[in-house]
Amino acid sequence: MKKTIFEEMGGTYIRQGDYLIPCLTLPEEEQRFIGVWGQRHKRYLKEHKRAIYITLLTTGRLNSYLADIEGQAQERFERIIEQMAENEGITEQLKATDQMAWVGAMNNIWSRAREVVNTEFIYN
Numbered sequence: 001m002k003k004t005i006f007e008e009m010g011g012t013y014i015r016q017g018d019y020l021i022p023c024l025t026l027p028e029e030e031q032r033f034i035g036v037w038g039q040r041h042k043r044y045l046k047e048h049k050r051a052i053y054i055t056l057l058t059t060g061r062l063n064s065y066l067a068d069i070e071g072q073a074q075e076r077f078e079r080i081i082e083q084m085a086e087n088e089g090i091t092e093q094l095k096a097t098d099q100m101a102w103v104g105a106m107n108n109i110w111s112r113a114r115e116v117v118n119t120e121f122i123y124n
Contacts (some may be wrong), residue, residue, distance in 0.1 A: 004112040029060040029122075032067035037077075040122045041069045073121040 006040035013020040
């Protein structure tokens with residue numbers, strides 16, 4: 001019996017009853033940490049950029065791609081918070097003298113920084 005193209009490329013089959021099912025596996029991928037930014041981007045890709053998600057998944061690059069997004073987004077988030085706090089005069093002195101004002105100002109900054117990172121990295 002003539003070999004199929006799949007068999008010529010090194011593929012194998014498993015017999016299930018009367019059918020031959022190809023043995024398919026995804027390539028091994030290095031497991032790296034994926035935090036909140038990476039998970040948000042993954043969800044966005046799954047829902048809105050399905051072709052990109054499937055391509056990354058089947059080529060074994062999804063985890064490393066999401067880990068890179070996670071690192072870049074977290075770094076940008078921290079840098080934005082630091083710069084905004086400095087520009088608005090939010091210091092440790094304020095934290096020591098008026099904690100509620102400091103918490104309110106920092107929550108405002110975190111919220112704006114989260115929006116910037118979402119726009120630049122996650123939903124783009």
